[in-house]
Amino acid sequence: MNVIVFASRKGGSGKSTLAAHLAAHVHKTSKPCLLIDADPQGSLSLWQKLRGTNEPPIRVASRSVSELVAAAKRNGFEWVFIDTPPNVSAVVDDAISNATMVVIPARPGVFDVNAVQETISSCRSARKPYAVVINGAPALRNDQESPIVTMAREALAKFRAPVWGGQVTNRADLLLALAHGEGAREYNPDGRAAGEIGRLWSAIERSIKAIRGTASSTGAMHKQAA
Ligand SMILES: Nc1ncnc2c1ncn2[C@@H]1O[C@H](COP(=O)(O)OP(=O)(O)OP(=O)(O)O)[C@@H](O)[C@H]1O
Ligand SMILES: [Mg+2]
Numbered sequence: 001m002n003v004i005v006f007a008s009r010k011g012g013s014g015k016s017t018l019a020a021h022l023a024a025h026v027h028k029t030s031k032p033c034l035l036i037d038a039d040p041q042g043s044l045s046l047w048q049k050l051r052g053t054n055e056p057p058i059r060v061a062s063r064s065v066s067e068l069v070a071a072a073k074r075n076g077f078e079w080v081f082i083d084t085p086p087n088v089s090a091v092v093d094d095a096i097s098n099a100t101m102v103v104i105p106a107r108p109g110v111f112d113v114n115a116v117q118e119t120i121s122s123c124r125s126a127r128k129p130y131a132v133v134i135n136g137a138p139a140l141r142n143d144q145e146s147p148i149v150t151m152a153r154e155a156l157a158k159f160r161a162p163v164w165g166g167q168v169t170n171r172a173d174l175l176l177a178l179a180h181g182e183g184a185r186e187y188n189p190d191g192r193a194a195g196e197i198g199r200l201w202s203a204i205e206r207s208i209k210a211i212r213g214t215a216s217s218t219g220a221m222h223k224q225a226a
Contacts, residue, residue: 003080005099010115011086014105014135016043019083021197024183027056031078039085050181065094102130108152129222137167164221
């Protein structure tokens with residue numbers, strides 16, 4: 001079982017958005033994904049309710065995340081995705097301590113990039129692999145990323161933080177899909193949003209294989225300096 005934790009003390013960076021889209025992307029009856037909503041705001045729970053299918057299953061972490069993770073392991077889940085609140089707190093530390101890998105979404109603004117430092121410190125002190133994912137970025141132009149994104153990468157390089165080489169662009173499809181209780185691929189399988197979520201998932205999967213020792217870690221996102 002692999003546990004992906006979405007963490008960042010910056011509100012609105014995209015923790016719940018990425019957790020929901022990736023969960024819709026990966027959840028299968030044969031390889032089920034359990035969602036753990038550890039944020040009292042309940043964004044993931046709301047999305048899961050809007051789906052109206054009870055899939056992927058969700059648990060609300062009112063007390064210990066560790067207990068829910070242990071139960072998920074007993075119940076044969078392949079994946080556990082944990083959405084966390086925008087702060088540095090005991091529940092976030094509990095989630096990180098259970099992580100196979102931590103995904104830290106960051107919008108490409110100066111305040112946003114600066115705010116990831118505390119989450120990076122939490123991952124480092126827990127000795128957990130992590131990667132920053134640039135989210136809500138301006139669209140590429142002629143295959144070139146926006147100067148704002150390049151600046152964000154330069155700033156993250158100063159913290160020696162691994163950063164995914166791709167980006168999740170600011171797209172209405174991502175919002176509209178969530179409002180329908182869907183993931184990007186369910187909402188518009190051929191859309192660019194679905195393509196980016198698919199590429200992000202491939203990168204996460206590759207990192208997980210490297211962390212598990214079943215693939216080389218060369219070029220894996222949790223090893224990739226900005
Ligand atoms: N790539 C994107 N494109 C368009 N909208 C986005 C994108 N990422 C996030 N959003 C929107 O921005 C808002 C904040 O995102 P989200 O709720 O996922 O952040 P969060 O990190 O979970 O916030 P919080 O810390 O408050 O839990 C939401 O309305 C979400 O739908
Ligand atoms: Mg959230």
